Amino acid sequence: MIKRGPYINVWGNPQIAENVRIGAYTEIGDDVIIEEDVIIGAMCFIPPKVRIGKGAWIGPRVTFTNDKNPPSPELLITVIEPGVIIGAGAVILPGIFLGRNCRIGAGSVVTKSVPQGVTVVGNPARNILFKHDKLDEILQHAKDTEKRLLGAWQDGCR
DSSP, X not given: OEEEXXXXXXXXXXXXXXXXXXXTTOEEOTTOEEOTTOEEOTTOEEOTTEEEOTTOEEOTTOEEOOOSSSSOSOOOOEEEOTXXXXXXXXXXXXXXXXXXXXXXXXXXXXXXOBOTTOEEETTTTEEOSOOOTTHHHHHHHXXXXXXXXXXXXXXXXX
16 A cells, blocks of 8 residues: 655656655655665655655655766666665755665755765765775675676666
Protein backbone atom coordinates (compact mmCIF):
# COMPACT_ATOMS: atom_id res chain seq x y z
CA MET A 1 0.00 0.00 0.00
CA ILE A 2 1.29 3.46 -0.89
CA LYS A 3 0.30 6.21 1.53
CA ARG A 4 0.11 9.53 -0.26
CA GLY A 5 -0.46 13.00 1.11
CA PRO A 6 -2.55 15.54 -0.82
CA TYR A 7 -1.35 17.25 -3.99
CA ILE A 8 1.28 14.71 -5.06
CA ASN A 9 2.50 15.22 -8.64
CA VAL A 10 3.61 11.97 -10.27
CA TRP A 11 4.86 12.38 -13.83
CA GLY A 12 5.17 9.59 -16.37
CA ASN A 13 5.54 6.10 -14.98
CA PRO A 14 7.82 5.89 -11.93
CA GLN A 15 8.19 2.52 -10.20
CA ILE A 16 6.94 2.86 -6.62
CA ALA A 17 7.02 -0.27 -4.45
CA GLU A 18 4.68 -1.24 -1.64
CA ASN A 19 4.69 0.36 1.81
CA VAL A 20 5.97 3.76 0.65
CA ARG A 21 4.81 6.98 2.32
CA ILE A 22 4.90 10.18 0.29
CA GLY A 23 4.33 13.56 1.95
CA ALA A 24 2.09 16.35 0.65
CA TYR A 25 3.17 18.57 -2.24
CA THR A 26 5.90 16.18 -3.40
CA GLU A 27 6.78 15.86 -7.08
CA ILE A 28 8.06 12.57 -8.52
CA GLY A 29 9.31 12.38 -12.10
CA ASP A 30 9.28 9.69 -14.75
CA ASP A 31 11.95 6.97 -14.62
CA VAL A 32 12.21 7.12 -10.81
CA ILE A 33 12.49 3.90 -8.81
CA ILE A 34 11.40 3.87 -5.16
CA GLU A 35 11.85 0.58 -3.31
CA GLU A 36 9.72 -0.64 -0.39
CA ASP A 37 9.55 0.87 3.12
CA VAL A 38 10.68 4.34 1.98
CA ILE A 39 9.41 7.47 3.69
CA ILE A 40 9.44 10.73 1.72
CA GLY A 41 8.64 13.95 3.55
CA ALA A 42 6.46 16.78 2.33
CA MET A 43 7.48 19.15 -0.47
CA CYS A 44 10.26 17.00 -1.95
CA PHE A 45 11.38 17.15 -5.57
CA ILE A 46 12.49 13.87 -7.15
CA PRO A 47 13.22 14.26 -10.88
CA PRO A 48 13.80 11.49 -13.45
CA LYS A 49 16.79 9.12 -13.03
CA VAL A 50 16.68 8.86 -9.21
CA ARG A 51 16.74 5.43 -7.53
CA ILE A 52 15.81 5.25 -3.83
CA GLY A 53 16.70 2.06 -1.98
CA LYS A 54 14.70 0.08 0.57
CA GLY A 55 14.06 1.73 3.93
CA ALA A 56 15.48 5.13 3.00
CA TRP A 57 14.15 8.14 4.90
CA ILE A 58 13.94 11.45 3.06
CA GLY A 59 13.06 14.48 5.15
CA PRO A 60 10.78 17.31 4.06
CA ARG A 61 11.86 19.75 1.33
CA VAL A 62 14.69 17.54 0.05
CA THR A 63 15.61 18.36 -3.54
CA PHE A 64 17.31 16.00 -5.96
CA THR A 65 18.71 17.35 -9.23
CA ASN A 66 19.54 15.46 -12.42
CA ASP A 67 21.17 17.99 -14.76
CA LYS A 68 24.57 19.64 -14.16
CA ASN A 69 24.11 22.18 -16.95
CA PRO A 70 20.38 22.81 -17.48
CA PRO A 71 18.74 22.61 -19.84
CA SER A 72 20.65 19.62 -21.16
CA PRO A 73 19.52 16.42 -22.90
CA GLU A 74 21.87 14.37 -20.65
CA LEU A 75 20.29 13.58 -17.30
CA LEU A 76 22.54 12.01 -14.67
CA ILE A 77 21.53 9.07 -12.47
CA THR A 78 21.42 9.47 -8.69
CA VAL A 79 21.47 6.32 -6.51
CA ILE A 80 20.32 6.28 -2.88
CA GLU A 81 21.26 2.92 -1.32
CA PRO A 82 19.07 1.19 1.30
CA GLY A 83 18.90 2.72 4.77
CA VAL A 84 20.06 6.21 3.82
CA ILE A 85 18.73 9.09 5.93
CA ILE A 86 18.51 12.55 4.36
CA GLY A 87 17.68 15.49 6.64
CA ALA A 88 15.19 18.24 5.86
CA GLY A 89 16.07 20.73 3.16
CA ALA A 90 19.10 18.88 1.81
CA VAL A 91 20.02 19.29 -1.87
CA ILE A 92 21.49 16.31 -3.72
CA LEU A 93 23.31 17.30 -6.93
CA PRO A 94 23.13 15.11 -10.06
CA GLY A 95 25.08 11.89 -10.51
CA ILE A 96 25.54 11.33 -6.77
CA PHE A 97 25.81 7.90 -5.09
CA LEU A 98 24.77 7.73 -1.42
CA GLY A 99 26.12 4.54 0.16
CA ARG A 100 24.14 2.21 2.40
CA ASN A 101 23.17 3.69 5.79
CA CYS A 102 24.90 7.02 5.24
CA ARG A 103 23.37 10.16 6.74
CA ILE A 104 22.96 13.59 5.23
CA GLY A 105 22.47 16.48 7.67
CA ALA A 106 19.58 18.91 7.32
CA GLY A 107 20.26 21.72 4.87
CA SER A 108 23.36 20.05 3.42
CA VAL A 109 24.34 20.41 -0.22
CA VAL A 110 25.78 17.10 -1.41
CA THR A 111 28.25 17.70 -4.24
CA LYS A 112 30.15 14.38 -4.09
CA SER A 113 29.21 10.74 -3.58
CA VAL A 114 29.07 9.56 0.05
CA PRO A 115 30.39 6.11 1.08
CA GLN A 116 28.35 3.75 3.24
CA GLY A 117 28.05 4.57 6.93
CA VAL A 118 29.37 8.12 6.55
CA THR A 119 27.63 11.20 7.98
CA VAL A 120 28.01 14.47 6.07
CA VAL A 121 26.79 17.99 6.82
CA GLY A 122 27.19 21.51 5.46
CA ASN A 123 27.56 23.31 2.16
CA PRO A 124 29.33 21.62 0.56
CA ALA A 125 28.58 18.50 2.61
CA ARG A 126 31.63 17.20 4.48
CA ASN A 127 32.32 14.05 6.48
CA ILE A 128 31.93 14.55 10.25
CA LEU A 129 31.54 11.15 11.92
CA PHE A 130 33.69 8.65 10.10
CA LYS A 131 37.25 7.77 10.91
CA HIS A 132 38.76 4.57 9.62
CA ASP A 133 42.27 3.24 9.08
CA LYS A 134 41.27 1.88 5.68
CA LEU A 135 39.47 4.98 4.39
CA ASP A 136 41.12 4.84 0.95
CA GLU A 137 40.09 1.20 0.55
CA ILE A 138 36.51 1.98 1.60
CA LEU A 139 36.28 4.95 -0.77
CA GLN A 140 37.56 2.80 -3.66
CA HIS A 141 34.97 0.14 -2.80
CA ALA A 142 32.26 2.84 -2.85
CA LYS A 143 33.42 4.04 -6.29
CA ASP A 144 33.49 0.47 -7.65
CA THR A 145 30.01 -0.20 -6.24
CA GLU A 146 28.75 3.04 -7.73
CA LYS A 147 30.05 2.10 -11.18
CA ARG A 148 28.53 -1.39 -10.92
CA LEU A 149 25.12 -0.10 -9.82
CA LEU A 150 25.01 2.69 -12.37
CA GLY A 151 25.97 0.22 -15.11
CA ALA A 152 23.17 -2.12 -14.04
CA TRP A 153 20.75 0.82 -13.86
CA GLN A 154 21.68 1.99 -17.36
CA ASP A 155 21.34 -1.54 -18.75
CA GLY A 156 17.87 -1.77 -17.19
CA CYS A 157 16.79 1.58 -18.68
CA ARG A 158 17.57 0.53 -22.24
